[in-house]
Amino acid sequence: MMTAPADQTAPLLEIEDLSVAFRTERGLVRAVDGANLTLRAGETLALVGESGSGKSVTALSILGLLGDNARVERGRILFEGEDLLRLDRRALRGIRGHRISMIFQEPMSSLNPVLTIGRQVAEPIRLHQGRSWPEALDQAAELLARVAIPDPRERLAQYPHHFSGGMRQRVMIAMALACQPRLIIADEPTTALDVTVQAQILELLKTLTRETGAALLLITHDLGVVARYAERVAVMYAGRIVESASARALYGTPRHPYTEGLMASVPSLTGEPRARLLTISGQPPDLADLPPGCAFAPRCPHVHELCRGTVPALQPATGTSDRDHRSACHGYP
Amino acid sequence: MATREREPTMNDAPLLEVTDLSVHFPVTEGVVRQRTIGAVRAVDGVSFTLRRGETFSLVGESGCGKSTTAMAVLRMQPLTGGRIVFDGTDITTLTPAAMRPFRRRIQMVYQDPYGSLNPRMTVRDIIGEPLVVHGLAGDRKTYAARVAELMELVGLLPAMAGRYPHEFSGGQRQRIGIARALALDPDLVVCDEAVSALDVSIQAQVLNLLMDLQQRLGLTYLFISHDLSVVRHLSDRIGVMYLGRIVEVATRDDLFGAPQHPYTRALLDAVPIPSPEREAERPHRVIPGEVPSARNPPPGCPFHPRCPHALPQCRTDAPALSARPDGRLVACHL
Numbered sequence: 001m002m003t004a005p006a007d008q009t010a011p012l013l014e015i016e017d018l019s020v021a022f023r024t025e026r027g028l029v030r031a032v033d034g035a036n037l038t039l040r041a042g043e044t045l046a047l048v049g050e051s052g053s054g055k056s057v058t059a060l061s062i063l064g065l066l067g068d069n070a071r072v073e074r075g076r077i078l079f080e081g082e083d084l085l086r087l088d089r090r091a092l093r094g095i096r097g098h099r100i101s102m103i104f105q106e107p108m109s110s111l112n113p114v115l116t117i118g119r120q121v122a123e124p125i126r127l128h129q130g131r132s133w134p135e136a137l138d139q140a141a142e143l144l145a146r147v148a149i150p151d152p153r154e155r156l157a158q159y160p161h162h163f164s165g166g167m168r169q170r171v172m173i174a175m176a177l178a179c180q181p182r183l184i185i186a187d188e189p190t191t192a193l194d195v196t197v198q199a200q201i202l203e204l205l206k207t208l209t210r211e212t213g214a215a216l217l218l219i220t221h222d223l224g225v226v227a228r229y230a231e232r233v234a235v236m237y238a239g240r241i242v243e244s245a246s247a248r249a250l251y252g253t254p255r256h257p258y259t260e261g262l263m264a265s266v267p268s269l270t271g272e273p274r275a276r277l278l279t280i281s282g283q284p285p286d287l288a289d290l291p292p293g294c295a296f297a298p299r300c301p302h303v304h305e306l307c308r309g310t311v312p313a314l315q316p317a318t319g320t321s322d323r324d325h326r327s328a329c330h331g332y333p
Numbered sequence: 334m335a336t337r338e339r340e341p342t343m344n345d346a347p348l349l350e351v352t353d354l355s356v357h358f359p360v361t362e363g364v365v366r367q368r369t370i371g372a373v374r375a376v377d378g379v380s381f382t383l384r385r386g387e388t389f390s391l392v393g394e395s396g397c398g399k400s401t402t403a404m405a406v407l408r409m410q411p412l413t414g415g416r417i418v419f420d421g422t423d424i425t426t427l428t429p430a431a432m433r434p435f436r437r438r439i440q441m442v443y444q445d446p447y448g449s450l451n452p453r454m455t456v457r458d459i460i461g462e463p464l465v466v467h468g469l470a471g472d473r474k475t476y477a478a479r480v481a482e483l484m485e486l487v488g489l490l491p492a493m494a495g496r497y498p499h500e501f502s503g504g505q506r507q508r509i510g511i512a513r514a515l516a517l518d519p520d521l522v523v524c525d526e527a528v529s530a531l532d533v534s535i536q537a538q539v540l541n542l543l544m545d546l547q548q549r550l551g552l553t554y555l556f557i558s559h560d561l562s563v564v565r566h567l568s569d570r571i572g573v574m575y576l577g578r579i580v581e582v583a584t585r586d587d588l589f590g591a592p593q594h595p596y597t598r599a600l601l602d603a604v605p606i607p608s609p610e611r612e613a614e615r616p617h618r619v620i621p622g623e624v625p626s627a628r629n630p631p632p633g634c635p636f637h638p639r640c641p642h643a644l645p646q647c648r649t650d651a652p653a654l655s656a657r658p659d660g661r662l663v664a665c666h667l
């Protein structure tokens with residue numbers, strides 16, 4: 001067999017068996033525990049799950065942005081075939097904001113309030129692409145135009161507080177695109193925005209993945225957004241991936257009780273108004289004190305003996321249209 | 334002080350009447366000597382009415398003035414113009430002393446369950462603080478009993494009263510915030526993005542709680558949220574704001590069933606549906622253009638630069654909010 005040249009379907013990003021723990025006053029908190037994720041060029045993968053389940057920590061691990069109290073205990077993060085966990089800080093910095101870009105939830109805290117927008121958008125272009133200031137500013141204006149900011153030339157001279165929330169988020173996206181990344185990580189990029197601005201921003205990101213073949217890792221709580229924009233979905237609970245599938249299969253035939261609970265608790269635009277919403281009973285898990293066995297067992301309506309003793313592995317699911325559908329549940333083999 | 338269980342009221346006078354409310358923020362220039370060079374018309378002639386026991390929601394683009402309107406109703410934001418009548422009394426210009434009894438009756442639940450609770454106070458003192466501030470705490474026994482009653486009301490174990498906020502989950506912290514808002518037995522509770530920071534399963538618990546409490550206590554809610562599915566689930570009536578003005582007011586079924594104002598339609602069109610099949614079938618339109626600035630609002634209808642149906646008249650005359658045959662209010666020339 002011949003080795004194929006970098007083929008189109010080879011994964012762009014492969015996270016294998018990643019575990020990340022934090023040292024805290026309350027003891028060791030394993031925020032990510034044996035996570036596996038695969039993302040192909042041009043694809044949008046949504047990462048959903050309970051607050052505190054390890055979504056942001058997973059994203060920060062890819063970028064090497066975990067704090068000093070964090071330790072990667074196990075695993076590999078292969079990006080275009082290279083293990084990011086083995087790179088030194090300098091090499092990682094070269095990849096960050098260049099081949100991988102990140103958009104954070106709060107645009108105000110990620111933009112520097114005392115620097116002009118032009119300076120902040122142009123600086124990385126100058127650094128990574130070795131352009132002169134005037135060239136970098138030209139390119140910055142083009143990028144602002146691309147994210148639908150009117151009068152981009154004038155806007156370059158303004159400061160972040162002159163921009164509305166939605167416009168600041170679009171500036172962040174312009175910056176993320178400056179260097180034509182292969183992978184864009186967007187952590188709750190539209191949570192603070194209304195639906196019309198949200199649609200504007202996500203349509204833009206989606207168009208870009210189509211045009212440039214970049215992959216998008218989209219972290220969100222909004223199951224409507226997932227349905228509209230993601231091809232694949234991974235569901236996290238207490239640091240583990242408990243289900244992963246194509247969006248259609250996940251919504252059509254969920255194969256994990258946590259995913260079912262999640263879907264059932266969202267009010268819909270067609271449901272009975274004021275009806276009691278279904279909720280997931282019990283409390284979110286305490287990562288410093290997880291039960292043995294399945295972490296969802298204490299809240300699971302279908303729990304049985306096996307669940308309380310043995311952690312279920314992520315395995316191919318049955319009764320689904322997606323061959324790559326996987327779930328980690330003793331009850332849904 | 335105890336929580337009243339109000340009977341479904343016979344009193345159909347509105348609880349709150351807001352008339353022609355405006356809040357303008359000065360725009361200043363200069364570092365040493367500041368000059369006013371203009372104004373941000375954050376709220377610009379807003380009128381609406383809250384009936385007793387109903388949930389009225391305000392929705393609209395970010396920056397359109399929802400929070401500013403809420404702060405004005407709470408009298409935490411000075412008005413540029415307009416009138417606020419609460420339970421028959423004009424509270425627009427009441428002095429702080431005269432305002433005191435009304436402050437008790439209008440309470441607020443904040444967005445951020447993490448940031449809005451003092452980390453150094455026990456849950457007992459967080460929930461009881463409004464009682465102390467208003468001199469209603471009584472002796473220690475009455476105080477503890479009232480706090481315990483409030484905790485039970487929102488589904489927290491009174492035994493947890495001695496704990497600190499960091500020992501609670503996000504949903505529990507939001508319950509603490511709700512218990513605190515209920516301490517003074519208010520009539521009106523303002524919820525500004527009160528469930529947005531919660532994840533969906535916890536959000537569902539808090540929404541159920543808000544609906545239960547409304548039924549049991551006859552509360553009136555002024556609810557603000559970007560999540561239109563949540564708004565539809567909770568609300569009796571909805572006001573849609575655009576650039577400091579209300580462009581449509583309708584009942585839940587009218588608004589979601591047949592939105593009239595072009596902005597309302599665009600807003601509902603943009604709500605993503607949690608079904609990949611249905612999303613694949615529907616067109617994904619976005620409203621063209623930028624939200625105009627409240628500093629230089631366009632002449633005429635504030636929505637005309639982005640409106641697909643704009644007429645020449647829309648560029649020059651601002652349409653008034655006027656009643657349609659079905660009872661809803663719409664500000665549109667079409």
Ligand SMILES: Nc1ncnc2c1ncn2[C@@H]1O[C@H](COP(=O)(O)OP(=O)(O)OP(=O)(O)O)[C@@H](O)[C@H]1O
Nearest residue numbers: 022024031050051052053054055056057058067287
């Ligand atoms: N720097 C840190 N030190 C200690 N613990 C941390 C740190 N960062 C995250 N954690 C813990 O790791 C777990 C996972 O956090 P993470 O931020 O990944 O959650 P998330 O899934 O992104 O949640 P959300 O939806 O609320 O953003 C949480 O229990 C959190 O408390």
Ligand SMILES: Nc1ncnc2c1ncn2[C@@H]1O[C@H](COP(=O)(O)OP(=O)(O)OP(=O)(O)O)[C@@H](O)[C@H]1O
Nearest residue numbers: 165358373375394395396397398399400401402627
């Ligand atoms: N203290 C202030 N000084 C100057 N301008 C202000 C001030 N507070 C609010 N604004 C402006 O008033 C307008 C309305 O703001 P407001 O916070 O009421 O919007 P909102 O509808 O609540 O938006 P969001 O949905 O983003 O919370 C915005 O243009 C905002 O920038």
Ligand SMILES: [Mg+2]
Nearest residue numbers: 055056057187
């Ligand atoms: Mg997060």
Ligand SMILES: [Mg+2]
Nearest residue numbers: 399400401525
């Ligand atoms: Mg607001």
